Amino acid sequence: MKLKKVFFNIILFCLMVAALTVLGASILTTITYEMHVDVDFPHYVRENIPLLLISLILVFGIFAFLKSKDVFTSKKMIGFALVFCIAYCLMLILVIKPQPVNDSKTLDDIINAFMAGDYSSLTQKGGYLFIWPFQLGYVYFGQLVCSIFGTGNYLAWDILQLVSIVITVDLIYKMTWEMFEDREICGIMALMSAGCLFFYNYVTYIYGDILSMAPQTLALYFMILYMKRDKVRYGLLSGIFIAIAVMLKTNCEIAVIALIMMVLLHTVREHKLANTVGRDVKRTIVIIAAMLVMVFGIKTAVNTHYCALTGLEEIPAGSPSVSHIAMGLQESDLEDGWYNGYNYRVFDENDYDTDKTKEAAITEIKRRLALFTEHPLYGGRFLARKFLTQWADPVCISTHNLDLVSRHVDDQPAFCKSLVFGKTNSILRWIMNVFMTFCYFGIVVYLFNVLEKGEVSDSEMLILILIFGGIMFHEFWEGSSRYAMRYYVYWLPFAAFGIRETLDMISKKLKR
Template sequence: RAIFRIVYCIMMLGCIPFLLYLPYIYGDVLSISFGMVMFWAVSAYEHYEKKRYIALAACVAGIAVLARKNTWIILIGVGIYAVLVCLKKKKGQYLLAGFAILLTAALTVKAVDVMYEYRSGYPSDIGIPSILWIAMGLQETDGMAGVYNRYQQTTFAEHDFQQEPAAQEGKEYIRERLREFRENPAMARDFFKRKLEDQWIEPLFSSLKATESFDTDGEPLSSGITSLYYGNIHETVWKLANYYQSIVYLAGLVLGIALCGRWWQKKEIPTALWLPLIGIVGGFLFSIIWEAQSRYVFPYYVFLILFVPMGLYETGRAISRLPKHRRKTTEQNQTQEESLREIA
């Protein structure tokens, strides 16, 4: 619907964290933007079945995964989406299309690794094992759940930068930590509750924290920048982002309930909604096991904004069905009819 597109554009213009991240060259904006283009291209291919859309999706997928490796979460979602559409439409071409996108992204990363190895003379796979990041995400540090504490660097150095023994220690720690969670479910609930709140509730998603280092060659900051990061403007921006976040989560919740209702009534859910939804769910699961950093979950928050117009529409429909609202509307209609009769 055209109104949905208009509301979406307005919502994105008001997404303060995204605007604050624009000058921050760390890959977030690139991966989010190209990820959104990939969503559109994959949906367009499913609708029109034109090969050019798969070519576009494959190209932007490669760029997005180079910008941020967590793009693999939504790329896995592409694979799941391709399987679901294939099962629904009984056409194997969707599996081939999904495979083409994943293969292009993998080959793009591999090409960069090969180029790095050729130019540097060092292998590209000698870094810190990913399992150590997961182990760190299960730790309590200064009363905070799963925050960065240099555990992975320290453990890697203690094992003389050998991947196998370092990874083994991380696996043993994870097993021990999961055993503690099983023995004390209340502690586990509190730990993951605090971890998810730290990541998903901060309305600016660390955008000011991540961009607050300035290279000014000793010159003082302008009054506007100082106020944005440390003064009155900061408080205003934080409040606006907080209200905005509340609208996004409320609309997402209402739409989720509406979609569950459609599924329960065995009504069809448009396939174009599947891929972003799979990506958001994957991002939520990723935030549970990885380092607690709100910036890492920000892409999935932006993907959720795609559903805000539909969520607001469903909210309006729900309000219109309330008995009190219907009774008031009926009374207004009766009053208008009586007025028309008197005029006649």
């Protein structure tokens, strides 16, 4: 139990440092993107601090007023949150009429080619899936969607993504209840979810990021139920849904690690009697084994399916994952640690040989780490900047994405132009800008509270470990605030707790 507590405190302290850093950056600076360009190029600009402070005071005033009227204790708050989410996402879908872009477009073309029996992107040396075979799970899902709704039916894709977003928001509300069992915190979380425009904007981006969020959040929710209800079926359901999530987006493997860690840590509980330890160990082994079998089993099933279709004896190994890490440690003409094409180039330069590419990437990693060691100030600045460009981006590239996915529409209506490039876009960006500072303020208050108490439930710790894992992984992997977006939304329950604590403190002082 002492080791478990020490481990939890280390995670909490690291998250506190990260949250304070993002909070400070969100007050002093913000990040913007150039429109009418094809690449993700974040730019730091100075924050309008007086306007930000006025906006925050106004937001706190609104929340304090609603709290005084007991609005947050109503279960209707989640209904409001979901209606707002659906209305906003549908507005984007109907106004912008989004279509696939970049990798999303490449995969859409591949799915259509597979539907026509052309598997050359997988079987030919240098093809997209030959290089990135981990995308086969998403392609398989895409073929299922096309079989049901027809090829090129992007409205169907958008609606599926809307469903995934709605499920995610509803589950985060349910997780908030399971973590804190406080209806007021749940209500605050529901209202705060209206500020997650960065998340809702991605309803227009047809890719695995959003589609994987619902099954991943279901996996987290069922694991929380397992730890609270002590029912094995919840643990097994968690394994089923995280396997689906990994099939759609391999980044969800971070959640697999978090789930397994919490199953193990949950087994170590002070109140367990000696005669139940054997039963708990058996349960833990069953759940972890089942989860791993399902995660690797669904990948094997997809690979076997495409081997049978293409006649390949095995799926190509593709570019090694270390090439992403090597790229994530490099300087770039755009933003250091972000995508610069290295992972493609190094595989091509080594004649698409996975082992040789792995050796070259490891050599590059060692070179960069040696440089960081020899010049610690340079290394520190590099890693700090990379952290902030991902985690202190209030829009998570979502406004730039709206630009990309709307370009296929000629003679756009005035409202669409305003939404993507004009005043409406500026208003949305400011809402997200204020939301980030407001949200991280609540997170800092929450983390300070639990560090002071020295206690945190297993349910809370599951999500905190996931967020910590996301921070650590993407500090060395290819950088992008789009990747940080999937963890940002999981901060909501903790931010809501911190905002409630702050409102209580303000209320007490006013009464005095």
